[in-house]
Amino acid sequence: MDGGLEVETYEGKQKSKNGIKRLIFSVLSILLQVVFLVLIFTRLNEYASIIDWTTRVLAILLVLFIYSQNQTATMKVPWIILILAFPILGVALYFLVGLNGGTKKMKRRYDEVDEKLFKYLGEGVKNPDGRGISEYIHKYSGYPVYENTEVKYFDEAIKGLDSQLHDLALAKDFIFMEYHAIEDKEAWQKIQTVLEERVKAGVEVRVFYDDMGSIGFVNMSFAKKLEAVGIKCRVFNPLMPGLNMFLNNRDHRKITVIDGKIGYTGGYNLANEYFNFTHPYGEWKDTGIRICGQAVRSLTVSFLEMWNASSKEERDSEENLAFYLKDRNYPKNCAGYIQPYADSPLDGEQVGEEVYISMVNKAERYCYFMTPYLIITDELAHALSLASKRGVDVRIVTPGIPDKKPIYRVTRSFYNVLAENGVRIFEWTPGFCHAKMSVADDRLATCGTINLDYRSLYHHFENGCFMTDVPAVLSIKEDFDETFRQCREVTEKYSVKWSAPHRLSQMIMRLFAQLL
Known part of the structure; x- marks a missing residue:
């Protein structure tokens, strides 16, 4: 079978092996730090100075290494403070979490797959209204700009689900579905019913999901169950309970591709x-x-990248790739430009x-963002603040009811x-706002899976769509306007100076936020 749990993915084997080592290493490091402190105060007083200077020198060398890395200061400073304050523990945790031992191997596999896939994307077209953003995306992610693609925006996930069910039922050649989380209940069961019918009709169906994201939603037999009805299934980074608890890199993408002609993406997973x-x-x-159109090819490449990189042995042949990525009968004369893209932590x-950052830097009148979490780097905070200072109406919508209270704090x-610099903050009072999108000046918009937080921006596999001058941009703007009416604005509340203890707690939370 192609990719079920009976054929464990290469990714899973490596991560399980690494997970055992990391767990043991972490526990021993913490114990060593405790023993070290006890010995310093009890048995090793006469050597305390030598031991202290030795650990300081080693810690400083690692701090210099971290400082030299090509990373934002927001990512470096917490590690530097932790290592200098608790050398043994800090060094151990850095090698455990800060450096991913499997990253280089992972990157080599992805590079091998990408070399075969990205040649099918071509150069695309020039986007005269992209304000340089399209050129950046193409140069650094490899995904080109397309014309002749229809875009329909859904302001509610249920509308997207209903549309997907309709399109899935009409599939003739293949269906690819990649999601961070799948719950084996009503919403997914509606989809699975259609998928099973399509399998019987001779359609190839593949499902790819993240194991961590689906914890609590499906059990270990889920992939086997799909394989049993003819649905090919693979799991990204299968989580062995108690072993792989330190994995940073998860698959947060949300993609459906139907026959290479129709694609779906956005913020919603397949759970009730x-x-x-x-x-x-x-x-x-x-x-x-x-x-619907040429741009679906980029979503197809994004899916095939993850599917093929998850297995070292079982990968698509050139013949298969050529079939999945061939030219189709696409719509003509569609307005605007669309650029689906993917982001990798590797x-x-x-x-x-x-x-x-480019969206808010290029905005002239307004730039709005919607995100479930707001945990950002100094660079992004500066860009948002500077845009507000130069007169751009910058607004951010976050949830009114959190799903994770510590993260909400x-x-x-x-x-x-942000509020002190004029950025307007809105909390969506009806509940939890999970959407991830932005819009600027009635011309530019993004919609996809990328939160304004460290996990999405630095650690996860993500995807999004950059759009210019397509009718859906105005639909997104209209949804923002309606959403604002359902929000409480908290800008004034947070633009005043708080008490010293409150400011201190905020500084500490923000300092170590990237370690969450």
């Missing part, structure tokens, strides 16, 4: 809460887009963050620095 079948955090706000380029700790 996203479609308001259940209400764990009040109402759920999520959005997505349907694209290439050292934060495409998702740079696109958001960290999100709110970033309000002050």
